[in-house]
Amino acid sequence: MFYIDDRYYTIDDLEAQFEKYETISYLRDCQDYRLAVCLPDQFQWLSLCFYIRKKGGSVFPIHPSTPKEGAIRMASNVASHYLLYESIETAIELSAHKSDGNGVLIxxxxGTTGEPKCIERTWDSVEEEITAYTRTLPIDHLTTSIIACPITHSYGLISGVMASLERGAEPVIITNMNPKYLLKKLREQPNHILYASPTLLHTLDRLKDEKQHFNYVMTSGTIMPSKWFISLKKSSRLVLQQYGCSEAGCVTIQGQLEDVRELGYPLPHLKVKAGNETNPEEIIIETSEKIIYTKDVGYIKEGKVLFVSRIDDMINVAGLNVYPQEVEDVxxxxxxxxxxxxxxxxxxxxxxxxxxxxVSTDPVEGNELRDWCSKFLAPFQIPMEFTRVTEIEKLPxxxxxxxKIGGVLV
Incomplete structure (x- = not known):
């Protein structure tokens, strides 16, 4: 059915877990509860997710690295009835009131532009996404999905695991994020599509030997720097990009990426609106259930959605817009x-x-970078302040x- 690292799990393993869950009252009656789940055993998490989905319950996945007090706070904030922390046998009861709504994936x-917010999606909307996604993605059941991203988030869980199972393929879920191990798994599955973040794709591209090539790679979450993309494209048979949001899941897929700004064509069950090339506007998504304002700026050209910037990331310099991605590429x-x-x-x-x-390999003075930028950018686009760091801070x-980085008033 699927692999988690080097271990293979069958449908019999899944059914054995289902039988076990039927013996635990708050799982057997999960359609009446909102369950927050923070489990280190990723097979147990996946089997529990499939079980809750089948029963019509509600589930809130929490990344397994989350400390207990943090998990309790998160679970309470989304009105969970129980938190399953580290083990399904020792549930923490948070509320005695039963749920009176339909089952949802929470x-x-x-949180890149502010405090994270709670998003609820019905299982019907998840099913609709999976069907549209598998019909649109240009791969077949012979291509192995290698999922090197958290399966507690929709990118890894829905686009990676669930969509792979829907098209009859056996996904390989990676929890050991050692790059050497991951490169080994890619060699073992040459006909693969790799789901990962731009940062991890760049790391793998740098560390692989000259003889190793990637088959298909999928990037998502944030726009990859052009320099990284050019190198990755040389190492891969095909680079794809998908764009989405927590409220709708995957929204667009670009099947053959030529420009990092290409978010791709909308999935058939969605309507997407944006501006045009001369007047980019906020990207707005219309689902069968709601209208979503993304706070992303983009435009549509020949049916394809292209990204310009996050609204909150744009920098207004004396009335002129500066788009960070453009400056970063330079x-x-x-x-x-x-x-x-x-x-x-x-x-x-x-x-x-x-x-x-x-981050640089050698010391670089701000004046040197300012002179470099002046060859390609207008004066108002050139950073006034350059800071060399050993590592750029990232969210989990x-x-x-x-x-968060720029939250200082000067």
Whole structure:
């Protein structure tokens, strides 16, 4: 049925777990409860998720690295009745009131532009996404999904695991994130599609030997720097990109990525609106249940959605918009720069200022980078402040919060 690292689990293993869950009252009657789940055993988490989905219950997955007090706080914030922490046998009761609604998959937004918020999706909407996704993704049942991202989030859980099972393939779920181990698994499954974050894809691309090539790779979550993409494209048979949000799951797929801004074509069950190339606007998604305002700016060209920036990431310099991705791509083209993030700082007198943090192989002075940028950017786009760091801070999901980095008033 599927692998988790090197262990194979069959349908018999899954049914044995279902039988076990039937002996535990709060699981057997899960249609009456909202269950928060934070389990280190990823087979137990997956089998429990499938069981709750089958029974029509509600589940809130929490990343297994979350400390107990943090998991209790998160579970309470989404009105969970029970928290299953580390073991299904020792549930923590948080509320005695039974649920009176339909079963849902509960997710938290990424929190890149503010406090994460609770998102609820019906199992019917998840089924609708899986059907549309498998029909749109240009691969067959012979291609193995290798999922090197958390399966407590919709990217790994729905696009990775559930969609793979839907098309009759046996997914390989990776919990051992050692790059050497992951490269070995990719060699063992040459006909693969790899689901991972841009940062992990870049790391694998740098560490692989010259003879190893990737088959299909899927990137999502944040736009990959152009420099990383050019290198990855040379190493891969095909680079794909998908775009989505917690409220709708996967929204678009780009089947053959040529420009990192290409988010791709909308899945058939969704309607997507945005601006045009000369006047980008907020990307708006319409599902069968609701309208979603994404806070992403983009445009549609010949049916394809292209990304420009997050609304909250755009920097207004004296009335002129600066898009961080454009500035980052220029800085990354300096061969000494390994990673960069461009963000804004608020200044009491002059308003928003363009700033940058970077990781480099050798010491680099701010004046050197300023001179480099002046060859490609307008003066208002050039960062006023460059800071060299050993590592750029990231959220637990691997994304960068420009808002958090730039949250200093100067």
């Amino acid at each position: 997710q938290m937004s990424s 800085i990354l083209n300096d061969p000494r720069i390994e990673e960069v993030v461009v963000y804004k700082k608020q200044n009491k007198l002059s308003g928003e200022r363009v700033c940058a943090q970077f 999901n691997g994304k960068i919060s420009r808002r």
